[in-house]
Amino acid sequence: MNHSGVRDVEVVVIGAGQAGLAAAFHLRRAGWAPDRDFVVLDHSPRPGGAWQFRWPTLTYDKVHGMHALPGMELTGADPQRPSSEVIGGYFGRYEQTFGLRVHRPVSVAAVRTGAGGRLLVETSEGAYAPRALINATGTWDRPFWPRFPGQEVFAGRQLHSAQYEGPKDFRGARVVVVGGGTSAVQQLLEIAPVAAATTWVTRRPPVFREGPFGEEQGRAAVALVEQRVRQGLPPRSVVSVTGLPMTEAIRRARASGVLERLPLFARVTPSGVVWADGRTVEAEVILYATGFRAALDHLAPLRLREPGGGIRLDGTRALRDARVHLVGYGPSASTIGANRAGRTAVRDIRRLLDGAAQPARGEAELAGRLAS
Numbered sequence: 001m002n003h004s005g006v007r008d009v010e011v012v013v014i015g016a017g018q019a020g021l022a023a024a025f026h027l028r029r030a031g032w033a034p035d036r037d038f039v040v041l042d043h044s045p046r047p048g049g050a051w052q053f054r055w056p057t058l059t060y061d062k063v064h065g066m067h068a069l070p071g072m073e074l075t076g077a078d079p080q081r082p083s084s085e086v087i088g089g090y091f092g093r094y095e096q097t098f099g100l101r102v103h104r105p106v107s108v109a110a111v112r113t114g115a116g117g118r119l120l121v122e123t124s125e126g127a128y129a130p131r132a133l134i135n136a137t138g139t140w141d142r143p144f145w146p147r148f149p150g151q152e153v154f155a156g157r158q159l160h161s162a163q164y165e166g167p168k169d170f171r172g173a174r175v176v177v178v179g180g181g182t183s184a185v186q187q188l189l190e191i192a193p194v195a196a197a198t199t200w201v202t203r204r205p206p207v208f209r210e211g212p213f214g215e216e217q218g219r220a221a222v223a224l225v226e227q228r229v230r231q232g233l234p235p236r237s238v239v240s241v242t243g244l245p246m247t248e249a250i251r252r253a254r255a256s257g258v259l260e261r262l263p264l265f266a267r268v269t270p271s272g273v274v275w276a277d278g279r280t281v282e283a284e285v286i287l288y289a290t291g292f293r294a295a296l297d298h299l300a301p302l303r304l305r306e307p308g309g310g311i312r313l314d315g316t317r318a319l320r321d322a323r324v325h326l327v328g329y330g331p332s333a334s335t336i337g338a339n340r341a342g343r344t345a346v347r348d349i350r351r352l353l354d355g356a357a358q359p360a361r362g363e364a365e366l367a368g369r370l371a372s
């Protein structure tokens with residue numbers, strides 16, 4: 001603690017989802033001790049990152065391509081259990097096993113330039129002055145709501161997929177689902193059998209991807225997102241670069257007409273939606289499964305954004321401030337990407353802080369924890 005009540009640490013990690021925990025693992029492995037050399041802050045109530053909030057009908061078998069955190073596999077999970085419980089439990093065990101001592105619920109309000117070349121991280125438990133920052137705040141806190149004229153006069157319910165709690169709320173209702181991503185399709189498929197009617201609306205015609213999504217396709221998708229981030233543009237949604245995976249359930253839904261899609265409507269009316277050509281659909285519910293944006297408002301004082309609205313990175317390092325790393329952002333916004341980004345960020349920060357790490361000690365200690 002320095003004289004002004006601000007705690008000096010080497011690194012602050014904001015966020016304890018996949019990206020933040022992967023980074024914390026690599027910090028430990030590099031010899032840094034939690035609560036002495038680094039702190040992990042997270043404003044959610046429980047372990048699990050955004051997974052803890054995902055709807056109960058998103059069972060573990062519906063999650064595709066979830067990569068384990070570094071150093072500990074997720075084994076023996078019941079595929080029928082909600083992924084929020086499975087992954088929340090796994091993240092909790094992970095934090096315990098590696099002694100990561102996540103501080104929660106602790107909210108970071110702002111990060112600014114501090115004294116003596118340090119950053120100043122203002123949080124609900126006081127301020128920290130780290131020499132480097134790993135930001136791993138994901139997107140869940142910033143659901144994206146599209147704007148349509150007339151939304152304010154709609155007599156029914158409008159909700160975002162982040163508020164979706166399963167199909168039971170849609171029984172007997174006429175429902176408009178907006179959005180072309182995986183969440184839109186999964187929720188539409190759940191709602192259709194219980195709703196009076198469903199209408200699917202997307203900005204662009206959806207692209208269904210046949211066949212496996214292997215490493216090569218993964219690399220190509222990441223390269224596309226990387227390209228935008230390099231240009232200082234905000235990253236696009238994952239589905240815009242990967243397409244929607246064709247599954248048996250989707251094939252059936254397509255055959256039954258549930259996935260017949262309409263372009264975006266022009267306006268919301270009190271009783272539904274209307275297109276420019278005069279076509280109308282009556283509805284009691286509009287569900288916006290329109291994705292999320294990166295939750296980065298707390299970094300605004302650092303002025304990292306380019307005129308295009310994005311933050312340019314070299315690897316995970318912000319080009320405008322070499323002390324700041326973004327993990328789980330843009331090209332690393334997947335579970336595998338987040339793992340890799342955590343490792344890259346720590347390697348870079350070790351170089352920046354020059355010699356602060358003691359890898360041999362950290363690795364020996366971790367090996368001991370895994371063995372016990």
Ligand SMILES: Cc1cc2nc3c(=O)[nH]c(=O)nc-3n(C[C@H](O)[C@H](O)[C@H](O)COP(=O)(O)OP(=O)(O)OC[C@H]3O[C@@H](n4cnc5c(N)ncnc54)[C@H](O)[C@@H]3O)c2cc1C
Pocket residue numbers: 014015016017018019020041042043044048049050051054063064065066067106107108109136137138139140141183295298327328329332333334335336338
């Ligand atoms: C429905 C859905 C299904 C998905 N399925 C898959 C899949 O099958 N496979 C896959 O690879 N990827 C999947 N993804 C993407 C994947 O979830 C993410 O890429 C990854 O888990 C995000 O991890 P993260 O650590 O970046 O963010 P998060 O898990 O969102 O964690 C961020 C953490 O930061 C905290 N935080 C945010 N702001 C602050 C603040 N100001 N102060 C303190 N704490 C803060 C939050 O509380 C949260 O705990 C899916 C995404 C969604 C929405």
